Amino acid sequence: MEKCPGCLTDLNVVKNGLNKDQKQNYLCKSCKKQFIDRRALVYRKFSGNTTLISKIIKMLERGCSVRDIEYIEQVPRSVILRIIERFNLKINLKQQVYKSIQIDEMWSYVGRKRNKKWFIYALSPETGEILACVVGKRDTKTVKKLYDKIISLKVVIEEFCTDNWSAFSKVFSNCCHKIGKQFTRMIEGVNCLFRHRISRFVRKTCCFSKKLKNHINAIMIVIDSINKGNAWAK
Structure with a gap:
């Protein structure tokens, strides 16, 4: 007789019909758990x-x-x-005026490695919060989506700091735009944090989401942690 995965005993385990795949279902009379082939069906609310x-x-x-x-x-x-x-994240900004924000991108994939998805986000080095982000292709159109999101926040941003990717130069051409790795040091550190907290971003990873929505929400969970100041806790 199968052992109950809940209380690890087979003394009070009885057969309890078949499931939809015609596999034997078991019931443990001690802890009231049902299970199939050692996999618990946990009946919690x-x-x-x-x-x-x-x-x-x-x-x-x-x-x-x-x-x-x-x-x-x-x-x-x-x-x-x-x-x-x-999981539903609503970003609440900490202030209305930002001296500068740093913008960078990271790649991962959804479903298969050829289906690359780029995560592009804006970080405030003053407050350590992430103001906005997008997930999509590595092109000007995706950067423009991020820019539109930032504008919709209705906050004052004095300067935008990025690396020398041409898409950034095109989209932020009408803003005070600083280009160079010396202006994006903090966001590079946050990239490292993302790789520690989300295995999808680890280079040469085998971890990935099958659905784009799950991929985005897994990122949002970590963003929520960063904005609350919990992500840096050891």
């Missing part, structure tokens, strides 16, 4: 379990993969993916 949801989000912030969380917390993968899908 996840939507109302704010403690568990908060814990999963914190683990995602700290770089834990979906499979790691599934193993540690004994939570179905579908539940973790649902939490990622439903």
Whole structure:
């Protein structure tokens, strides 16, 4: 008889019908868990379990993969993916005037390595917050989307600092634009933080999202942590 993955005993485990794939379903009379082929079907009310949801989000912030969380917390993968899908971030800016913002890009992929997605974002070195970001192709059109997002924030930005990529020069040509790695040192450090916190950004990684929405929301979870000042905690 199968052992219960909850209480690790087979004393009170009985057969409990077949699932839709015609696989044997088991019921543990001790802890009331049902499971199929050693995989627990955890019957918790996840939507109302704010403690568990908060814990999963914190683990995602700290770089834990979906499979790691599934193993540690004994939570179905579908539940973790649902939490990622439903994560909604609203960026609340800390001030109305910024002396400068630094802009840089990082690449990753969704589904397959040939399907590259570039993450381009704007960081304030004064407050350490991320003001806006976009995910898309590495072209002028994507940079323009970021610029439009920044303008829609209705804040005063005195200067934009980027590297010498031509798309930045085209989009920010009408602004006070500083070009050079010496002006983007802080954002390069944040890029390193992203690689520590999101395995999708690690060079030569095998970790990726199958859905673009999950990819973006996984990034947003870490951005929320950065803006709250939690990402730098050891």
